[in-house]
Amino acid sequence: MQITSIDPQPWSYAQGALVTGADRILFISGQVPEAPDGTVPDDFDGQCRLAWRNVLTVLGEAGMTERNLAKVTIFLSDRRYREANGRIRREILGEHRPALTIIITGIYDEAWLLEIEAVAAA
Helix, strand or coil: CEEEEEECCCCCCCEEEECCCCCCEEEEECCCCCCCCCHHHHHHHHHHHHHHHHHHHHHHHHHHEEEEEEEEEEEEEHHHHHHHHHHHHHHHHCCCEEEEEEEEEEECCCCEEEEEEEECCC
């Protein structure tokens, strides 16, 4: 399986992601910044890292890593979190460049500052 970034941007995303030779596709529901015990960090950085940890956990359960991500959609509760979101996303994804959409919107629980959903292939 190979994911080819189409027109990769320097901000850790691509205009498109071409998946070839995949046997499995994983659709990851929106992962929120809530720990298994129900706690939610107070700050955006903590919430963003926890939401990404939850994404990585689902990937791991499917035998995948962040390198398998083809498409990521991030829902932010406020555009003021753009910079921190980008910084943390780059830390998590490294050189990997999936297709990306960021949407500023209301989030289901007012305590959550973001939600991340994704599509992965292997």
